[in-house]
Amino acid sequence: MNLIQYLWNASIRTRIFLRRRMPTNILLDKIRTRKGLKWGVPAMLLGGVYLFAAAMCITLIDRGWHPAxxxxxxxxxxxxxxxxxxGPVSLYLLARARLRERRTPVFSG
Incomplete structure (x- = not known):
C-alpha cells in the first residue's frame, strides 16, 4: 500500500469517528431527519452562541491570554x-419532503 492509500484510509476513519462521536455532528444528523427538519432554523440560534464564544476567545487573546x-x-x-x-438547508429539505408527501397518494382500505 502506498502513502496515498494510507492517507485516504486515515481520512475516512477520521471522518467516521467525528461523525459518530462529536456532539455537534450528532445533533446535525438528527436535524437532517424528517422529524428533525423543523429544528433547523432554531438551531441557527445555537450557531450565534458559538460565534459569540469565538468572539470571546479573541477578546481573551487580545487581553493577554495564551494564543493557543x-x-x-x-x-x-x-x-x-x-x-x-x-437553517436554510433544513428549510429546503422540509419543502422537498412536503412536496413529495403531497404527491404520494394515500390509500385507505
Whole structure:
C-alpha cells in the first residue's frame, strides 16, 4: 500500500469517528431527519452562541491570554457556521419532503 492509500484510509476513519462521536455532528444528523427538519432554523440560534464564544476567545487573546485559544476559536467558528448553514438547508429539505408527501397518494382500505 502506498502513502496515498494510507492517507485516504486515515481520512475516512477520521471522518467516521467525528461523525459518530462529536456532539455537534450528532445533533446535525438528527436535524437532517424528517422529524428533525423543523429544528433547523432554531438551531441557527445555537450557531450565534458559538460565534459569540469565538468572539470571546479573541477578546481573551487580545487581553493577554495564551494564543493557543486560536485553536478553540477556529473550532467554535466552524461549529457556528455549521449551525448557521443547517437553517436554510433544513428549510429546503422540509419543502422537498412536503412536496413529495403531497404527491404520494394515500390509500385507505
Amino acid at each position: 485559544l486560536y485553536l478553540l476559536f477556529f473550532l467554535l467558528v466552524w461549529n457556528g457556521l455549521k449551525f448557521f448553514g443547517i
